[in-house]
Amino acid sequence: MPLLLLDLDDTLLDRAGPFRAWGERFLAGIGAQAADIDWLLAIDADGRSDRWDVADAIRERYGLLISSLDLVEELHDAVLTQSRLDPLVACALRIADDAGWVPVVVTNGIVRQEDARIRRTGLNSYLADWVISEEAGFGKPDPRIFALAARRVRMPLHGAWVVGDCPETDIGGAAAVGLPSVWLHRGRTWTDPRLAPTRTVDGVIAAVAAVLAA
Template sequence: MPLLMLDLDNTLVDRDAAFRDAVSTFLAEHHLPATDVTWVMTVDAGGYTARRDVAVAMNDRFRGRVPATAVQALLDRGGADRVVPADAVRDALHRALADGWTCVIVTNGCTVQQEAKILRAGLDRLVQGWVVSERVGFKKPDPKIFHAAADAVGVPLAGAWIIGDSAHADIAGADALGLRSIWVSNGRTWDQDSYRPTRIAEDFVTAIDSLISTAG
């Protein structure tokens, strides 16, 4: 069965929307300006800024107004409790499974936080497995995490596809391994010259439909 490796944040789940909601609640609870949500989201950079660096920046900005423990609690949750399951994503995964793909989630991040998102979104029942960078000790685009994903589901890495929204973590990772990939653009324009995805799709559902209709 062919292997399909899937990114989690902003590919299978709308991580940024969930985190933005959590930040908005945090600001309201601590009587901080609602407009600071934009600043936090910029610092966070879609989750790619290290949590310790986000914590340092937030503690500096909100010093004297918010306990450091409250900032850490927000970042530890990371909006995982606010992820909204998407029927369209689940339906697309059902189609991929019916088409014969072995699906495995490959995600960077904290194990507890990422697994909470997977469970809340109901993805655990729709994929054959998942690997989280904290648990395996390697982060995308390190080839080792993709090898770990293939090993986790017992499917050869050769011939696999990778679907994800990060040019650096997902598409560069695929390129380094000679694998085919679909970049989930989420409305952005591709701006890398040294490597390119095999295909570009607006969202995950479109990516799956493209894969099923023309791959193989």
């Protein structure tokens, strides 16, 4: 029964879609140019930027009087309330489980937000456990967070696979701990010459198929 270590944002749960939708509504609400969505997405960096830094950048660019705290809360809630579990993703996780794999989420983020998203969407029903960087005290690509995930379900890391969309944290993390990986390309081309994923696919369903085939 090997481990299947899965990223959360834009792997199991869509984050890019809800964040973009919120950004477009927010920018329209303050009278900003529609094209500014590209700036906002760049500042957000697929959620890898600190929320406080994003909030401060928005306030400074548009001279907003809203407090950073309120804007950070809005950024959190925008993704939380709009997150949905794709039934096909749930089916893929069930197939992996039936095949003897143990799915565990390993994600960088804030416990309050990520735990709420996992439970609110019902994703928890398809997981053996999940590890969030804030709670762990370290995050991907640090090998310790993958080792912690294995300990949480009392399983060895040997034989595990890592699945995710981020070259640095997911694929880089897999390489750091010596595990094979599946990269969800999301329309991008791999550019890092230092390492490469074991497999490249377009979504979770194809990722699970690749792992089972291997």
